[in-house]
Amino acid sequence: MTPITEVEGRRLTLSNLDKVLHPATGTTKGELLHYYATVGPVILPHLRDRPVSFLRYPDGPGGQLFFTKNPPPGTPAWVTTTPVPRSDAPRARQVVVDGLAPLVWAANLVVEFHTPQWRAASPGVADRLVLDLDPGAPATVVECCRVALHLRERLAADGLEAFAKTSGSKGLHLLVPIVPTPSERVSAYAKQLAVAAEAELPRLVVHRMARALRPGKVFVDHSQNAAAKTTATPYTLRARTLPTASAPVTWEEVAACAETPVPDSGALVFSMGDIAPRLELYGELLEPLFDAERAGDVP
Structure with missing residues (x-):
């Protein structure tokens, strides 16, 4: 059964919590999600107001890694996105992680968070x-x-x-x-x-x-x-x-x-x-x- 949790009033479906992502330490996906929930107060100020790019590694670092700037398929409507200037995609948008619920949602995708040196309101x-x-x-x-x-x-x-x-x-x-x-x-x-x-x-x-x-x-x-x-x-x-x-x-x-x-x-x-x-x-x-x-x- 897929666990469903509520974060800041948002219902989140979490997947494969027992999956081992780091065999060297036995670290599971559930432990990764717990980490992000714990550090939310300090990581969120660095994410908030900035378009986020994701390096995804759903099967752990030994599996496929892929970098994406576009909102992932299935991104909930309540996750904030912002327009970003991109020469290859004039109408491009990226996710903005502006709260604990979006943070846990993104972490469930198993990602590294990458941000630019500018805020969404002032690109470049x-x-x-x-x-x-x-x-x-x-x-x-x-x-x-x-x-x-x-x-x-x-x-x-x-x-x-x-x-x-x-x-x-x-x-x-x-x-x-x-x-x-x-x-x-x-x-x-x-x-x-x-x-x-x-x-x-x-x-x-x-x-x-x-x-x-x-x-x-x-x-x-x-x-x-x-x-x-x-x-x-x-x-x-x-x-x-x-x-x-x-x-x-x-x-x-x-x-x-x-x-x-x-x-x-x-x-x-x-x-x-x-x-x-x-x-x-x-x-x-x-x-x-x-x-x-x-x-x-x-x-």
């Missing part, structure tokens, strides 16, 4: 800058932390405040609250930061995506500031072997990781079970992103 006008630090083996998150500290100082010199989170995969994301600014301008500034970081740390940083350039270095991916691009939303689970989450981290944790003498791919890895204790210990580390007084001007 970013209120966040993002830098995705992606290590090329044998480099790990340790090298990413060293680059993150460098970029934090560089941003601070321009009057911008950076906050860090794990990608939930191999690297780190730096998020910067900014005064609403056209995405093209933010993209240009982010590229300048990446190019300057490579010039200042040539043995550690690369700003170009070419795989041949990346072994042993950290790719500072500035491209996700483009209006058409998205980034893994804070607190989303990732389609990885382990049920890891994109988790906010303190700068003290980043600094401690950076001091690790050897590469360590296991550093700063947080599973879904780690997030509730971290929230109890640290609170919402990314809350300043929503404080207009903390937003800086892009040079």
Whole structure:
């Protein structure tokens, strides 16, 4: 019998709750849904008002993965959608997850949540800058932390405040609250930061995506500031072997990781079970992103 639950007055049909999505840990779909219900208060502010793209992995990370921006077939009428500018689809719409019921509905599809740096009311006008630090083996998150500290100082010199989170995969994301600014301008500034970081740390940083350039270095991916691009939303689970989450981290944790003498791919890895204790210990580390007084001007 398919379970039916009520969330915020909406009746939701949940499916395959006992299905194991992560064989390495025995994590079931029911546990994934429980995670999202638990972190709803902190993930929803990052989803609300932004068109959401889904990376779906209904059979777990070892099965088929597919990325979709369109509302999935069978999307309930009560799930909010918003028009989005797309050259390939002039009337395109995307889902906006604006409450706990839509969050649980989407989580039942087994998805990663990805969002742009702009809000639905102002397409292409970013209120966040993002830098995705992606290590090329044998480099790990340790090298990413060293680059993150460098970029934090560089941003601070321009009057911008950076906050860090794990990608939930191999690297780190730096998020910067900014005064609403056209995405093209933010993209240009982010590229300048990446190019300057490579010039200042040539043995550690690369700003170009070419795989041949990346072994042993950290790719500072500035491209996700483009209006058409998205980034893994804070607190989303990732389609990885382990049920890891994109988790906010303190700068003290980043600094401690950076001091690790050897590469360590296991550093700063947080599973879904780690997030509730971290929230109890640290609170919402990314809350300043929503404080207009903390937003800086892009040079």
